[in-house]
Amino acid sequence: MAAVSYVEATRTYPGTDSPAVDTLSLDIADGELLVLVGPSGSGKSTALRMLAGLEPLDAGTVHIGDRDVTSVRPRDRDIAMVFQNYALYPQLSVAENMGFALKQHGVPKLERTARVRETARILDLEPFLDRKPKQLSGGQRQRVAMGRAIVRQPAVYLMDEPLSNLDAKLRVQTRTEVVELQARLGVTTVYVTHDQVEAMTMGHRVAVLKDGVLQQCDVPSTLYHQPINIFVAGFIGSPAMNLVGMREDGPPRIGEAELTLDAAAGGALANGGGPGTVGFRPEALLIGDGPLPARIRTVEDLGSEMFVHVAIEHGGADLPLIAKVKPPFEGSPGDRVGLQIEGTTHLFGADGERIASGPAALRSPGALSHS
């Protein structure tokens, strides 16, 4: 077990101009489950591979424990990795797959067998020990891949989208199992996913990457409630945050409705300079007889909650927004409704950085301010 740190780690693939991972600095605590998340091409897998030693660094260093492993071979880093496609050795049985690393490290046969059995017991793989990978289902293969990592008792687990080849139901179930297992074993884990729901539900902390640059690394609730910029705001949360561009002049407006901000936020916006963006979560958008006229496009009923897609007219064009409402909801597509905002609204500057967050509301154009 060990802490992990990236110190200004950079990797540029040969033949490309911009780095896949750009001066990444990140400290991961001993026993932490840190999730690297981002869209494809964000550099999350490259960052993981740099830690694994599968990708060399062009600049910076990587540390495991108090050891600088930047130029250490993968096999000497004391890590175990779970691959997206599991990478099970097709010609070896489940037991041989799980015992492979131990064998390579010269662990005696008796101890090897015992450790493989114990791990197989934890993962319910005992009946399959003699089977070949191709005789297993997807979920079983995934568990063998996990088992192959666990049996080694390494300092760090690296997981590269290990659940993305499972069907939705099994994925959610396995997600919980991985979290429980990680908590039980207490081994530092770096987990890569493109799925923000997986990231939010699994990570002690979540590091959001975009174009190779770390945007924000924090606990899930902070990412959700205090996103550092528009990218994080839009990436974290499902459905995504509503983002509305502001006009350059005059008070902030959404459509024709004026947005009233609390004093701190208003002041920050005034000082921020230039046009910015206003963001609010779907649950902060109320549908009823508010001051912002809108048309319902579709209604998605998930049973416990409903997503109402609406369109408003903003800046001379249709702008889609999403509201999350509690059932029952009576509206249907085509209905005219009025929107109101209730709850936290985020203000982003022209550069996309968040300037302020605070309560806000909409009011009809020309109506008198109550504040």
Add this chain to the structure above:
Amino acid sequence: MNRDELSAVGERRWVNAALGVLAWVTALVFFFPVLWMVLNSFKTEANANATPNLDIDLNLDRYREVTESAGGLLSFGEAFMNSVVVVLASTVIVLALAIPAAYALAVKPVVKWRDVLFFFISTKFLPVVASILPIWILARELDLLNTQAVLIVLYTAINLPLAVWMLRSFFAEIPRELIEAAEIDGARLRGQLTSVILPIAAPGIAATALLCVIFAWNEFFYAVQLNPVEGSTVPVWVTTNISTRGEFLAKLSAASVLACIPVVLAGWIAQKRMIRGLAMGAIK
């Protein structure tokens, strides 16, 4: 189904049947010379040279003749042993060199691996006949004329580019993650090769080896030029059955059949593996 669709199905059936017949006819046309050779090998010289007739007396006498007498300087047994040694030794050396080369070109590509690959195949650009004089002089200077060694070296050189190309494409098919997993699991290069790469690429390696065997077994030009006296191979022996006096067609046929048998046998045995190997790229 309406009338049009029915007639379309009928038409398709006709086309398929016609194509089938065409395929069979083509195959038989190509197979006929082989059949003719095999039949001739069982006939007497007189019969083999006569207009085809049904009065044929099939026997193994020609086989006895070609294997027992050393018509030239080379006996069948000698040529056969030379071929076996030269073919096996060159194939083993080719694989021993090509497997690491393919690893370096596919699994952990060296810089400019494309240029390297092109260089390998460029050695095949030169017509064989254009290379014979320098090779012959070199062999003479090194005292290698009429030895098995010179053919082993040449057949290794001939087959190596092909083997590297084939093995590279087979190795490239191995999922990268498997090799990376082995690397993380602590396998050194040898462990990666023996535990992961070779077992997975085994069909491809078998296919490559078979092609090397076939090419080396059938090679004639270098063998006849460099080893006219000693150390020559079965294809050269076959030609020693061509005689300037008397009829030799049946004997030549028998010798040719003998020369073909090992390759056909090897191909037949390896067929399943080889097809799997050649098709490896197509299936995941």
